[in-house]
Amino acid sequence: MNEYQNLLNRYTDQFERLRRQLRLLSFWRLVAFVLTIVFGYYYFDSSSVIFIVASILCFFIFLFLIRYHDKIKSAHLLTGALVELNRNEIELLGGAVSPYPGGEEYINPHHPYSYDLDLFGSRSLFQYLNRTTMSFGTSKLAESLLSPSAEHIIGRQAAIEELSSTLDFRQYLQANGMVNRNEEKKLNKIRFWLGAPRSFKSKTAYQVLLIFPLAAITLTLLYIITGSQLYSSIAGLLFVINLAISFSFAKKIMSNIAASSDINRTLQQFSLQLGVIEKQQFNADLLKKLKTHIRTDSSSASGAIKQLASLFNYMDIVFNVFISPILNGLFLFHVHVLYRLDRWRDTNGSRLIDWLEVIGEFESLSSLANLKFNNPDYATPDPDLKEGIIVKSMGHPLITPAKRITNDIDLDDQKFVVLTGSNMSGKSTFLRTLGINLILARAGSVVCANEFRFYPYDVNVSMRITDSLQDCESFFYAELKRLEGIIANLSSGRKTFILLDEILRGTNSNDKHSGTVGLIRKLVAMNACGIIATHDLSVGDLATEYPSYIANKCFESEIIDGELIFDYRIKEGVCTKLSASYLMKKLGIIE
Incomplete structure (x- = not known):
């Protein structure tokens, strides 16, 4: 932040200096224009050569001041932009909401993960990252999050590493x-x-037209030299012809x-x-x-x-x-x-x-x-795993460091996790944290973690499903279609990382349990890697059935002095403490 503050102070001083310079130039430009008119008037009144010379000189000074004023105005606008962007960076590091566009045009509920992970829109990852100023930049940044190329990760990491150390270059490009x-x-x-x-249809047509201005200029010069009225008349005729050609x-x-x-x-x-x-x-x-x-x-x-x-x-x-x-x-x-x-x-x-x-x-x-520069403690991911993900001290980049809780996760040996926990314990936030950091890693970016080793999977997420009255599609059917897409992606042979949050919410408990267990068994058979969050504690029994493939993790809560406390730390095993009934009693909803 100190570097941004120093730049803000420097550019603010420069901005004020240029503003004073513009005012002064505007004054002298007006003076030069007025003197041009005044000296011209005195010339016609007295026919003194000195007045016409002075008038012409003032006119050229006026033209020079116009050009110089435009140059200083451009510098003033650029410096104003530099002041604005450095002030923005200071405020953003202090936890303010980004003033930059959130990429709402890229919101797509049917995308495999962007809608579920809140990549676009107000207070989104895209808005947090975005320092683009033109539509081409916006689309390139969105593309890097929506459809990154695994084979370019290392090259992009090197480019981002180099650009992170070129603050002046980045700021002048943005400004x-x-x-x-x-x-x-x-x-x-x-x-x-x-x-x-x-x-012009051809170059020849243009070359033919060149004859007329050449002739007009030549005859005009001859008239000036000789004073011959013949040259004057022909030059005048050519002048009219040239105007007619221009009009055509x-x-x-x-x-x-x-x-x-x-x-x-x-x-x-x-x-x-x-x-x-x-x-x-x-x-x-x-x-x-x-x-x-x-x-x-x-x-x-x-x-x-x-x-x-x-x-x-x-x-x-x-x-x-x-x-x-x-x-x-x-x-x-x-x-x-x-x-x-x-x-x-x-x-x-x-x-x-x-x-x-x-x-x-x-x-x-x-x-x-810019993300790397603002967060020097963020890790550069290592895409060296043949399968799986290993993460240490991972947090959500949009949560301020003072409030951020970090967690570890190892999906190397056991590639699938059943994540249980009570309401509000942090399951969904953890899934989004892992998903967002994986998207950043695939884009070649640094991630909010101390260590991040991964295989560059395709990503499929089912966390936020929407129904559609227009398409006559229910919430439950929309969710089934999303799950069908995940299975289709796996069936195509593409290695896919999956994040599922409380699936099959639109059916009864027994049907939901049966469907969830059946889906996990199929995902295991298809060698999928991922996490499923659920309130159904019995789903954790699958870890006994597949001990080398499935691990149980959980988020717990505690009641301390009559208050429900969450530490948001991931733990081993199945959740043992539930919170829904306690919260309903506390709010007077049930006895």
Whole structure:
């Protein structure tokens, strides 16, 4: 936290200094503009050369101050984002709720585990991890949690390890993205423009048009040199012809402007994010591989996108009623810009989305690297087991350290656990804790544990089942379909880790017991690894039937001074103390 506080202090001072600088520049910019007008007025009033020279000089100072003001404004916005993200990190380390998006669009009750483990939504794991700023980054981070690749775990671990030590890189990548608001809406415009037809059918048509501006410029210069009215008349005619040619391209010009409206700054921010990546040297193979995707034959990806932003910016000049007629009458300015846009799209159009996906991948990896940086005591998992999971001092990452209870679990020799315990004793929290840490491990992230050795299983969870009136599906049938999916996954030969919490709740006790025992026997026969939590203590008898495969674990409670106390520590054996009747009596529900 001290490092974040130091950065917050530094960037806050810098932010205030830039704010004062902006105010000063705004004042002097106004002064330069007023002096330009005043000196121009005195020139026309007195015809003194000194006034026109002063007016022109003030005008150029005015233009310089506009550009410099824009530069300082960009730095001010970036510094403001750095202030915001460092303040956020301090508050998050203090236990505050994350202000970042929770990925609600990825909530899917039919996913094998994400809905049951609360991966997405308010106060979710995704929201806790998320430091992405663009849709590509958000989707890459979600993908790493929803469908990670086991073969890439080691490579991702190395990348996350390296990124965790590059705080400035990660913060500048994030801050530049934070400046880029409403990015998804603007991305749709970019996609539309990439798919639009070319403005020129061939290069030859463009080259023919070059004759007119060349002739107009030449004749204008000849008129200035010689003063011949003939040159003036022909140059004037060519000026009108050039305007007519430009007008014939009006539809294409406006089409490009419509596609590019309000995305110049977005492209500039993408360029800055790519520039941050291009300047950083990496050692991890995955990071070096990602960096190769943003190289071009002639320039950097950041330079290419910056060029596109400039071209779109030039298109907006068409609305300047003073400058646009001159530029198009003499140079066919917007025709040239259209051609350069065609060339840019031909050269880089197919790569633009790939470049943005690279930013997204870096944002995703940086989010996980941020978790490691903020939690230096978290362990890097070791995917070295042929089967099973061995965990020491494992806790839930979303529970603050002051309140977090940690537990050990060994699913190496005995690969299935029957977990019993009274209500509120911590069974469901333990299942989610193990599930979330396993998901993090499969994503290449650090985990909330001192040691975490595992086989990178597929994960299937049945903890929170929902019925569906729309699909005419009952709660009980929805649960059976989830269990059917687990069996199907095992039948396909995929090694699967299973977490089940109080299954078959929608049936009577005898039927529930029979179904639970039958399911566990089938899971054992299919060599499944996992945990089933249940209130049915007799299910624990299966440990006697399968002593080398099934272990009994439990959470217990105690009554101390008339209060029900839970220590949330996992213990060996079957639960011996129940709490439901005691709590009902305490609340006056029963006698």
